[in-house]
Structure formats: C-alpha cells, structure tokens
Amino acid sequence: MALPVILAVIGVLLLVISLAQPLAGALRMPFSVVLAAIGMLIGAAASFLLHTELTDAFNEPARAILDFPIGSTVFLYVFLPTLIFQTALTLDVRQMMPDWVPIFVLAVLAVVVATAVIGLALLPLAGQPLLVCLLLGAIVATTDPVAVVGIFRDIGAPARLGRLVEGESLLNDAAAITLFSVFLAILVAGETPGFGDAALSFLWTLCGGALVGHLAARAAAWLIGKMPEQRSAAVSISFALAYLVFIACEQLLGVSGVIAVVVAGMTLSLIGPSRASPDGWSYLTGIWDQIAFWASSLVFVLAAILVPRLLASLSLFDLFLILVVAAAALAARAVILFALLPLLSLLKLSPPVSIPYRVVILWGGLRGAVTLALALAVTENDIVPDDVQRFVAILATGFVLFTLLIQGTTMRWVISSLGLNLLSPRDAAMRGQVLAVALENVREAVARAAEAYRVASATALA
Numbered sequence: 001m002a003l004p005v006i007l008a009v010i011g012v013l014l015l016v017i018s019l020a021q022p023l024a025g026a027l028r029m030p031f032s033v034v035l036a037a038i039g040m041l042i043g044a045a046a047s048f049l050l051h052t053e054l055t056d057a058f059n060e061p062a063r064a065i066l067d068f069p070i071g072s073t074v075f076l077y078v079f080l081p082t083l084i085f086q087t088a089l090t091l092d093v094r095q096m097m098p099d100w101v102p103i104f105v106l107a108v109l110a111v112v113v114a115t116a117v118i119g120l121a122l123l124p125l126a127g128q129p130l131l132v133c134l135l136l137g138a139i140v141a142t143t144d145p146v147a148v149v150g151i152f153r154d155i156g157a158p159a160r161l162g163r164l165v166e167g168e169s170l171l172n173d174a175a176a177i178t179l180f181s182v183f184l185a186i187l188v189a190g191e192t193p194g195f196g197d198a199a200l201s202f203l204w205t206l207c208g209g210a211l212v213g214h215l216a217a218r219a220a221a222w223l224i225g226k227m228p229e230q231r232s233a234a235v236s237i238s239f240a241l242a243y244l245v246f247i248a249c250e251q252l253l254g255v256s257g258v259i260a261v262v263v264a265g266m267t268l269s270l271i272g273p274s275r276a277s278p279d280g281w282s283y284l285t286g287i288w289d290q291i292a293f294w295a296s297s298l299v300f301v302l303a304a305i306l307v308p309r310l311l312a313s314l315s316l317f318d319l320f321l322i323l324v325v326a327a328a329a330l331a332a333r334a335v336i337l338f339a340l341l342p343l344l345s346l347l348k349l350s351p352p353v354s355i356p357y358r359v360v361i362l363w364g365g366l367r368g369a370v371t372l373a374l375a376l377a378v379t380e381n382d383i384v385p386d387d388v389q390r391f392v393a394i395l396a397t398g399f400v401l402f403t404l405l406i407q408g409t410t411m412r413w414v415i416s417s418l419g420l421n422l423l424s425p426r427d428a429a430m431r432g433q434v435l436a437v438a439l440e441n442v443r444e445a446v447a448r449a450a451e452a453y454r455v456a457s458a459t460a461l462a
Contacts (some may be wrong), residue, residue, distance in 0.1 A: 039304025075373035085242035086292035088265025101350040107171030108433030140240035142176035144368030174259035208255030225275035299369040322398035
C-alpha cells in the first residue's frame, strides 16, 4: 500500500477519534467501547461496500481500509511500547508500594490461574488439545485498563482502586505475553519441554527484562541530568529508551520486552524528576500523554476493524464456547480476589482490599487490543494449523467483545451501585472545610477589590 494512502487513513481515523470523544461523553459510555463500536462499523461497512454489486464508487476507500497493514507486529512493536511506557511513567510508584503484593498476585499469579482454568474448561468441549486451549487461555488472560480507569476518573472513584487496576494491567501484559510465547513456541516446534524448564524460562524472561529495563532507565536518567534544561532532548531520550529496550529484549536478549519497558518507565518516573527541570519534566509527561492518547485510540479502532473478518465464520457452538471462556475467566479471577487476597491479608502480607473494590476489579477485567494482537499473531503464523487459527481468532475476538460490550457498558453502574463514586465521611468533611476556607478567601478578596475600586459592598457580593 502506498505511503500517501496509509497517511490518509491514519488522518481520517484521527478525525474519527476526535469526534468519538465527545460522543462517548454524551452517551456516558467508556471511550474505548465507543471506539471499538466505531471500528467494527467501519470494518463491516468497508467489507460491504467492497463486495456489494450496488456500486463500485467506494471500492478504493474500502480496499484501503481492509488492506491496511495492521498485523500483529504493528500492534506489538509500534503501539505496545508507547502505551506501556506512558502508563508506567505516570504511575505514582511510591503510593503503589504498599499494594505491591496484591498487584503482583493479580498481575502474575492471576494470569497463570486464568490460563489454566480457561484451558481446562475448554479441553472437554472444544475438540482441541490441551496445549491449544492453554494458548488461548494465555491470550485472553491479559486485561486492558483503559476503559475502566477512564470511568474511575470520570466519576471520582478512589485513587487506590485505580492504582490497583493500572498496576495489575502493566505487569500482567508481560506475564501473559511470556506464557503465550512459550505455548506458541511449543506448538510450532511440536516438542514439549519439562515443567521445570518451562518455569525457569518464564522466570528468566521476567527477571532478565526487569534488569535490562532498570539499567537502561538509569542510563537515560543520567543523560537527561546532563542537559536538564533541554526539554526536547529529554523527550527524545525517553522515546529512545522505550523502543530500544523493547526491541533489544525481544530480538537480541530473549527476555520480556514488555516487563523491561514497564520497569524502565517506573524507574524513570522515580529518578527522572530529580534529573530534569520541573518545567522539562512536565513537558515530557505532557508529550507522552498526548502520544499515548493517539496510540491507545488508534489501537482500539484498528483492532476493531479486524473484528468482522475474524468473526466471519462464527457459529452457535462458537458462541457457547465464548460464554465458557467468559465464565471460566470470571471464575479464575474470583478465586484470586475472594479467596487468595483475604488469605494474604490475614497473614499480614497485604493491606486489606475491601469487598466493593474486589467486585469492581472482578468485573473490570476488560480485554482489548493486546488480546486481539496476540490472536492475530496466531492467525498470521503459517505453521499453525488452520483449525487452530480459526479457534483462537473466533474465541479471543468474541471474548474481547463480551468484556467490552457487557462488562464495559455496565462498569459505571457497578461502581455507582457500590457507592465508590461517593466520598467517605472523613473526605466529605475535609472537602467541606476546604470549600469553606476557599469561599472565605474569595469573599475577603472581593471585599478588598470593592474597597480599592470604590464599589458598594452589596453590589460586589451580589
């Protein structure tokens, strides 16, 4: 596809994204859900216009959309480092430290449990070997916080709840992608390694990625400290950090590029502000916020455009299997939230997580573009049998739609029903005191201005 056509499609999609944001606000729907719906409509409309006999006038625009180069490599190498690094960069790592145990459990152990539960639930029903069922489980185990965190911010949900969900999503991408890579390699090679070898490989990819990310971020912070007033240079160094770390880990070192980017972003967020000027650091995070908004929005639209194609051969039995996946995923998540987390609290290993928080985290396990990208990677692998490609594509895509259209659209109601959009009595009292002091300061300022400009008190305070 010609470069001008690619740029034109991206420009049109950015225009669509800019119009979708106020639409989501008017509909009181999560922005990512609206983007997914728009993307699916674009994909379905383009397919209809290309194949209909009613007119040929729109064949070229439709073909440009359907043939747009949006394979799994684009998602994983272009968009994923940006999204992960920005989230890690803007997290308050110090405030997350008290909750590191529940975040780690949700991010790593929960992914392993979800993979096993989903795989075993599908095994007697799907007609696929255990390895394929586990592969699908790893694909759908990773959560996407974009929609849920957006709702949290809109309605004023507790900050701790947002930190738990964001921290989980950052690390579970790494765990799920690592498991996916192990299962796909076994499927392609046709050889099953021992459990010990697989476990060691899993741990090495995580720990090795963390070490590389930490060291690279410290080097980047040192460079930024050498030119604290050069705002554009600091931004450029941070972008180089995200992409070079990811590519080096994935292509050269054989460790997790995702966890490397996560650790690099968190390390830079801890030591970067002390190396750059205050204005330079605000400029850097502002640029990253804008780039991440474009990237996350484009990811949802582009991934959703693929949905009609991935679901082209959907059957009633596939719908049943999608419901099995959804039930198994919720059950696995519930076991972690309502059995393991309370046990950790009893053992004084973790601060208590309230039941309303756990309910929201359970229902807020939405899936998104990463899941679709991993499923697309399977369909693009010619060594994988056709029936396995179809199985993974349909069930992963269907489950993403279930979480977005069912869980995502009801998330706001769940949070409101649990009262998490309301201030606690202590916070409400503090807000009242702050507002009273602010109002008194305003009155005094108005009175001084009225005296200075000889305005009658009754007129000034009216």
